[in-house]
Amino acid sequence: MAKTYYDPSDLRKFGKITEWNEELGNKFFDYYGKVFEEGALTAREKSLIALAVAHTEQCPYCIDAYTKDGLQRGVTKEEMMEAIHVGAAIKSGATLVHGVQMMNKVNKLDG
Amino acid sequence: MTKIKTKSLQKRDSDLANSNRQLEILSSGVFENGELPTFKDKIAETKQFPLRPNKLEILQINLGYMCNQVCEHCHVDAGPDRKEIMTRETMQQCLEVIKKTGAHTLDLTGGAPEMNPEFRWFVEEASKAGIKDFIVRSNLTIIRANKKYYDLPDFFKKHNVHVVSSMPHWTRGKTDKQRGEGVFDMSIKALQELNERGYGMPDSGLRLDLVYNPSGAFLPGDQMAMEKDFKKALMEDFGIQFHNLFAITNLPISRFLDYLIASENYEDYMYALVEAYNPMAVKNVMCTNTISISWDGWLYDCDFNQMLNLKVASKVKHVSEYNEELLQDRNIIISQHCYGCTAGAGSSCQGVVA
Ligand code: SF4
Numbered sequence A: 001m002a003k004t005y006y007d008p009s010d011l012r013k014f015g016k017i018t019e020w021n022e023e024l025g026n027k028f029f030d031y032y033g034k035v036f037e038e039g040a041l042t043a044r045e046k047s048l049i050a051l052a053v054a055h056t057e058q059c060p061y062c063i064d065a066y067t068k069d070g071l072q073r074g075v076t077k078e079e080m081m082e083a084i085h086v087g088a089a090i091k092s093g094a095t096l097v098h099g100v101q102m103m104n105k106v107n108k109l110d111g
Numbered sequence B: 001m002t003k004i005k006t007k008s009l010q011k012r013d014s015d016l017a018n019s020n021r022q023l024e025i026l027s028s029g030v031f032e033n034g035e036l037p038t039f040k041d042k043i044a045e046t047k048q049f050p051l052r053p054n055k056l057e058i059l060q061i062n063l064g065y066m067c068n069q070v071c072e073h074c075h076v077d078a079g080p081d082r083k084e085i086m087t088r089e090t091m092q093q094c095l096e097v098i099k100k101t102g103a104h105t106l107d108l109t110g111g112a113p114e115m116n117p118e119f120r121w122f123v124e125e126a127s128k129a130g131i132k133d134f135i136v137r138s139n140l141t142i143i144r145a146n147k148k149y150y151d152l153p154d155f156f157k158k159h160n161v162h163v164v165s166s167m168p169h170w171t172r173g174k175t176d177k178q179r180g181e182g183v184f185d186m187s188i189k190a191l192q193e194l195n196e197r198g199y200g201m202p203d204s205g206l207r208l209d210l211v212y213n214p215s216g217a218f219l220p221g222d223q224m225a226m227e228k229d230f231k232k233a234l235m236e237d238f239g240i241q242f243h244n245l246f247a248i249t250n251l252p253i254s255r256f257l258d259y260l261i262a263s264e265n266y267e268d269y270m271y272a273l274v275e276a277y278n279p280m281a282v283k284n285v286m287c288t289n290t291i292s293i294s295w296d297g298w299l300y301d302c303d304f305n306q307m308l309n310l311k312v313a314s315k316v317k318h319v320s321e322y323n324e325e326l327l328q329d330r331n332i333i334i335s336q337h338c339y340g341c342t343a344g345a346g347s348s349c350q351g352v353v354a
């Protein structure tokens, strides 16, 4: 058995998930492929969104994949870092905005 | 001034300066243990083995490995320390071929072809042969490297040369990382000078194309999308125009192979190439319509095979005994580096092929 939870070479095997459920696996990959096609957003913009979300989800496979994808599309490291800050800002904002809930509760119980 | 970053593999006495060592690496590891299929097995799946030439369209002549730059990933292992240069005698033999060939394109490359002392004489003579498309692969910085090259844009214009130039990125940082400090600014200046002569302008017959190849261990993105991004950025930032962008995949040979191994990217890169394999690209790979001639007159299926010292599998092996009919009746020599030509939309000196 592997000694770590994550193995970089597992990313290459992602497609194998269809082997244990072909129908759902294929539906997922069709959907996935379609989402990243050029549309109202460019494929480049989608790649940067994916990179930011990969970080907020903290998925090492997606981080690997979308860093490489960005490089392939000519995305610069400055653009990548800014995208991650957008993700981080939403993450921390989402944490902090719940502070209002805490404040409401304190005011109700101990106001 | 540009700052030279490194030396050629040859000068460094690297193991990889030996092409046999490179071929050994390309045939061992993941390809030997069956993890990945060899290129031969892969193209055999669609009955495309052995690979054979189609109609000859391009004569590519390498005027020497000397270059004013030492780009990190150069597949020629070129640099100022390389002394291999085509002589006038070999050029004369090439001219005989140019007069007779059925190819419509002549493609001069190097190194920096302009550094060959006989370069101008050769261009003048070759242009008399009335070839339809006469390409010089110019690295741009050479135009600004020394006073004696300042008039190159005029010289190119005079002979209606089609200029094809490398530009790794539209930002300074990424360009200089790959090609050396100061390269970006000099390239921009050179492009502006070419534009001033009419090169690259929308309706101009003076063709100026750019070549993009990735700055690291990843494949090039979509050629059309990259062209759009390059055009927008170069126009907005510098008012520069050009015709087409060719997106070229880095082949795992020479200094790029050295880089892949040193950075521990070799296996992943080979996986990426094999995963991106496109059987549709095979029938148009460069070797099917090109003959490559080295500085010392030997004949090769392509520039990459030249660097791996894989001479054509034909009775005719040297420009002095050139015979197009005999030469076209040959099998092309392949190895795992060929996966670089068939990834995604494919890759050649003219960009995508599929
Ligand atoms: S300019 Fe071209 S030939 Fe010269 S070192 Fe760079 S890649 Fe090699």
Ligand code: SF4
Pocket (backbone or CB within 6 Å): B285, B286, B287, B288, B301, B302, B303, B304, B305, B332, B333, B334, B335, B337, B338, B339, B341
């Ligand atoms: S590397 Fe050369 S021989 Fe191999 S497929 Fe590409 S062009 Fe053909």
